[in-house]
Amino acid sequence: MRKKNVLLWLSAALVYLFLYLPLVIVVVFSFNDSKLNAEWVGFTWKWYGKLLHNREMLGAAMNSLIIATVSAGVATILGTLAGMAMSQYRLRLLQLLVLAPIAMPEILMGVSLLVLFILVNMTLGLMSIMLAHITFCIGFVALSVQARMSSMDPALVEAARDLGASPWRCFREITLPLLMPGILAGALMAFTLSIDDFVITFFTAGVGSSTLPLQIYSMVKIAVTPEVNAVSTLLMLLTLVVITAASRLSPTIFRGE
Amino acid sequence: MEITALLEIVDVSRHFDDFVALDKVSLRIEAGEFFTLLGPSGCGKTTLLRLLAGFDQPDGGDILLDDKSIISAPPEQRPLHTIFQNYALFPHMTVAENIGFPLRMAGCAKKDIQARVSEALENVRLPDKARHYPDALSGGQKQRIAIARALVNRPRLLLLDEPLSALDAKLREQMQIELINLQKDIGITFIYVTHDQGEALALSHRIAVMDQGRIVQVDVPERLYGFPNSRFVADFIGKCNLLEGNVREQQGNSVTVELDGLGPVHVCRSETKCVAGSRCALTLRPEKIRIAANVSPTEDESHFSGSVHDMLYLGDVTVYIVALSNGLLLEALLANSASGRTNFFEVGDSVEVAWSCDAGHLVLE
Numbered sequence A: 001m002r003k004k005n006v007l008l009w010l011s012a013a014l015v016y017l018f019l020y021l022p023l024v025i026v027v028v029f030s031f032n033d034s035k036l037n038a039e040w041v042g043f044t045w046k047w048y049g050k051l052l053h054n055r056e057m058l059g060a061a062m063n064s065l066i067i068a069t070v071s072a073g074v075a076t077i078l079g080t081l082a083g084m085a086m087s088q089y090r091l092r093l094l095q096l097l098v099l100a101p102i103a104m105p106e107i108l109m110g111v112s113l114l115v116l117f118i119l120v121n122m123t124l125g126l127m128s129i130m131l132a133h134i135t136f137c138i139g140f141v142a143l144s145v146q147a148r149m150s151s152m153d154p155a156l157v158e159a160a161r162d163l164g165a166s167p168w169r170c171f172r173e174i175t176l177p178l179l180m181p182g183i184l185a186g187a188l189m190a191f192t193l194s195i196d197d198f199v200i201t202f203f204t205a206g207v208g209s210s211t212l213p214l215q216i217y218s219m220v221k222i223a224v225t226p227e228v229n230a231v232s233t234l235l236m237l238l239t240l241v242v243i244t245a246a247s248r249l250s251p252t253i254f255r256g257e
Numbered sequence B: 001m002e003i004t005a006l007l008e009i010v011d012v013s014r015h016f017d018d019f020v021a022l023d024k025v026s027l028r029i030e031a032g033e034f035f036t037l038l039g040p041s042g043c044g045k046t047t048l049l050r051l052l053a054g055f056d057q058p059d060g061g062d063i064l065l066d067d068k069s070i071i072s073a074p075p076e077q078r079p080l081h082t083i084f085q086n087y088a089l090f091p092h093m094t095v096a097e098n099i100g101f102p103l104r105m106a107g108c109a110k111k112d113i114q115a116r117v118s119e120a121l122e123n124v125r126l127p128d129k130a131r132h133y134p135d136a137l138s139g140g141q142k143q144r145i146a147i148a149r150a151l152v153n154r155p156r157l158l159l160l161d162e163p164l165s166a167l168d169a170k171l172r173e174q175m176q177i178e179l180i181n182l183q184k185d186i187g188i189t190f191i192y193v194t195h196d197q198g199e200a201l202a203l204s205h206r207i208a209v210m211d212q213g214r215i216v217q218v219d220v221p222e223r224l225y226g227f228p229n230s231r232f233v234a235d236f237i238g239k240c241n242l243l244e245g246n247v248r249e250q251q252g253n254s255v256t257v258e259l260d261g262l263g264p265v266h267v268c269r270s271e272t273k274c275v276a277g278s279r280c281a282l283t284l285r286p287e288k289i290r291i292a293a294n295v296s297p298t299e300d301e302s303h304f305s306g307s308v309h310d311m312l313y314l315g316d317v318t319v320y321i322v323a324l325s326n327g328l329l330l331e332a333l334l335a336n337s338a339s340g341r342t343n344f345f346e347v348g349d350s351v352e353v354a355w356s357c358d359a360g361h362l363v364l365e
């Protein structure tokens, strides 16, 4: 019994090591007082300080934040409506149409969006990136909202109508507050997906509309500098915080429903 | 002119694809009544209630409240409220907010709402629960809050869909008494749905028995129990022995029936119009049957001999299943009275049964 336990722990530890070792290395070297990611020399904050004076990096970060905020906001509204429709009408096709973009290879999404934008003569820039991010974020919000909605007692809505609430008031006073955890969780997920996205952004970005992941990529092409480690660490931290918040709000969507 | 009913349901039908859930249901419900819809599971009780509340639309017929059709009114505009089986309290609102909800929707002033919510909480004897959330309440408390919420803005009609089915037996009985008193005190008309015939008999002024989407009989409890109009009602309401036979002759309200395998019996004070030769069944309630080793029947009584086939000691009474000579099983009750004696007979004992000519009631095909 005891021995089995130890083995289980050991294998679990190996899996986690495999998952997190690369991330740990990045974090560790972001504090390393050396230009090379080779050996530990000493602790320093200077790479983070340097980031603050890197205009390109700050611009990219700003772009990323704007894109993520707007995309998550719009995707949340549309995804909430889609999620409610999905749980109300229970049409298989509806589900499929909303969820397909999630399963679609990102590169395919990226290329098709690029073709579309060129077709309609749209200048590539923040706008095109946002539109692209909205498309792939909607599905995640819809899933989260649908999960929440299916666990809601349909009698509550009827009770509200019965007690004198118009359809709109019923939505505002009953449905919306009860869906809120699902909506917020979906919004936070959309935010992290948008801020981390590389492939689709790569295809739909224009000149001068670089985002953080694109910026990191272009820096890495030369060398993985400690500055890249620092910015990656910050991005990781942000993602971690947001995902933790989302999982607190809506535990069910992280249990694969 | 006929006095108008509070609620009139006229030929209401509801189909789900090919399935007929309600088949031309018509009912008149008077103001102040405690009216019960009783029927087995799936007979369409909830379907009918949902049409009344406005959650669903009928495929035909009309629903009139105070002589005005409410068919096209959305639920929020109908002056009636529903008590749901699982109470449907809003989980994100406190008890006070729940009760205040209908008042707020009606646009009452904040101060009014507060006063009336406290009054409503007093009425259901839960004044200290105002700030609690529904999750923190017991089943019986939730039930009371749901009732308080539905009554706070004085609807014309309260619809209750099996409101007690989630409670345990003891609490259910207590809530039944509370419901009767509440209805008497406030005088609001109740339409109560249940599949529990005992509950229906105990609570209602009038009962409509439903079967497969139809109303089978509408009557006061005593008449429903004493004079069921069909085998279905006789069998569904209380315990009942059904003795099949043929009508031999009828003279006024006195009928002679040839029971299959038992011979002729006399039924007096019959309210059933029957034609000689037609099939019928004599319904006999177990408590109307006399059972003894030697019944020494009076002139008015029919009697048969048999043997005890089975017995069931229930405390206050003992149920005897008597096998008659033709193999028919008859259920009879014997009260375990003050004498202290309980089991009068054993299984296998020879016994006689007798019933008076007005004990049974005839139902036709």
Ligand SMILES: Nc1ncnc2c1ncn2[C@@H]1O[C@H](COP(=O)(O)OP(=O)(O)OP(=O)(O)O)[C@@H](O)[C@H]1O
Binding pocket: B016, B019, B021, B039, B040, B041, B042, B043, B044, B045, B046, B047, B048, B195
């Ligand atoms: N939305 C629906 N679609 C299809 N069939 C339905 C629908 N609602 C009800 N039915 C059917 O109509 C019949 C009556 O249902 P209803 O819920 O009114 O029964 P009930 O008398 O309330 O039974 P219970 O005592 O079990 O609650 C059932 O056979 C049910 O399957």
Ligand SMILES: [Mg+2]
Binding pocket: B045, B046, B047, B161
């Ligand atoms: Mg029902």
